[in-house]
Amino acid sequence: MHETDLHLEPNEASDLCRVFTPDVLARHGWDRAFVTVLDEATAEDAPALLVHAAGAPLDEGWAAQRILTDAGLNAGKTEDAEACASRDGYVYLVGSQFGKKAGPLSAKRSWIARVSEQSIEESLAGGRAELEIVRFKFALHRAINDALAAVELLPVGPLGRQAYVEETIARGQLKAKSWSGTIRPTDHPINVEAAEFRANGNLLLGLRYPVSADGHPLLVELENVDELFDDPNAVPRCGNVWIIGDAGSVEAPTGFRGLDTHGGDRFDAVIGDLDASGKSATVLADHPEGAVAASEHVRFELPSDAGGVVGSKVVHHFGDVRRVEGVAVDHEGHAHYVIDEEGHVALRTLVFD
Template identity: 70%
Template sequence: MHETDLHLEPNEASDLCRLFGPDELARRGWERAFVTVLDEATAENAIAVLAHAAGAAMDEGWTAVRVPADAGVHNGKTEDAEACAARGGYVYLVGSQFGKKRGPLAAKRSWIARVRESAIARALDDGTSAELDVVRLRFTLHRAINDALAGTDLLPLGPLGRQVYVDATIAAGEQKAKSWSGTVLPTDHPINIEAAEFTAEGTLLLGIRYPVTATGHPILVELANVDDLFTDPNAVPRCTRVWTLTDIGTPAAPAGFRALDTRDGVHFDAIIGDLDAAGKSATVLADHPEGALADSEHIAFTLTPTPAPLDTKSIHHFGDIRRVEGLAVDAQGHTHYVLDEEGHVALRTLVYE
């Protein structure tokens, strides 16, 4: 395992996805490149590129560059990017749809965005801002995921979570006459998205950190019409299939998704781990202290065409390392992980000899 410190501000990196084809990489003298997102920033300030010089040793030759972007009328109106995925010449960013650790749910975190890879390349070349197309969802993805999970037995939402995430959000929408008032319902669960990847069919697979099933297993939800959200102003998110990893997580140590990666849209790598970070006054853990116990682990699974419990294979266990936020497998088969560690962001690379 090779470790590299990344000098990025703020020090809150989430997720990884591969960036650029072989021609663009060769033009820049790079062997591999990834996008990561910085979750303590607005969407237009969240994009960073991690690149590795061709021929350099794995623990040397890395560059970390912030990519300026312009979200137009949505500048400053989003926060908490948690996931990224690439497809068809675009990089897609997904907001957590969640709230701060003590609530309530935040409309600023309810969004999805995309940027062309060619715009990222231009921004890297001349420093101009890449055009970022943002769709502010105003809890409609929250609504679609809750509806899709209606038939899934979920870990019960505790009384504090109900109060600060659901009841407080409903009250704020009503008191301020928000356009989204009525979208969050009293029976809902708050949704925390931390992973995203495209399936072979072009749908977006969302990895949910919280909630999990009543028996502690991670949940995947399919967003079937992601591109419609950018092309049709009247489109609303439509979530369809739901999968669970029934051999990951237990009632005593429930586990949620932290990251996803795929090369073919069928075979996936994932990071699973705890439901929230311990020692930070998280409401989720106040209701469910066992949610802090699951270790971080890299697993692999094959997506079935119809929803079914998915079998997994363990690839790497991280032991005492808990804040593993993203992974991507490069063209050479090396697995790269981005970690949030105290005071810095780290990139670790697992090389199979």
């Protein structure tokens, strides 16, 4: 495993996705390029570009820089980017849909955005890339909860119910928010931490929380991504729910941290604990076993069926390294991981013979 300090601020990076065609990479003297998101910032300040100099050893030649963007009228109205995915020349960023560790849920975290790779490249010479943002105001929370209705989930717990659900409902009513009524008393708070596209164009959302009643990680398909950007009146529509049935357990429930694919509905993923221990997380106050699961890189394939249980294969176990936030497999089959470590963000590369 090779490690590179990315020297990015703020020091909270999440997810990875590959960007740029071979001709764009060659034009800049690179052989690999990834986007990651920095989740202690607004959406427009979240994306960062990680590049590798062509021909350099994989433990050398890396550079990182912020991608400057312009979000127009939505500037400053979002926070907590947690996932990214690329498709057809665009990079999509997804907010967590969650809240702070003590609650309540936050409408500023309920959003999806996209920026074109061409715009990213042009911004490298100065200026800002145009970032389109769709603010959901909990509409994606509603769609995911409706999709999860047929799945037996790990119970929210009394503290989470009060902090995330009841408190959010109360705030919406008290302040007469436009989203009041979108969150219901029986809902589960949703924490999205991974995203990747299926071959059919649906966006898979990997949930860190909730998980199944047996502690298995969940994927939910968002079916109308492009429509959300093209039609201001469109609402999120979620369909298939997938359960990774051999990952996690009742004793050590496991959620998603990152997703990657090279197409054909074959996916690489990072899975791990439900929240970070030692930070007064409400999820862990209700479910202390949610801090037990170690981080792993797993691989699985989704069939064309309408959701259900699938199996996975463990590619790598990270041992004592807990905060593995994303994975991307390059054109040579080497796996790259973004990891939050104390005081810095690290990119680690696992070289396969």
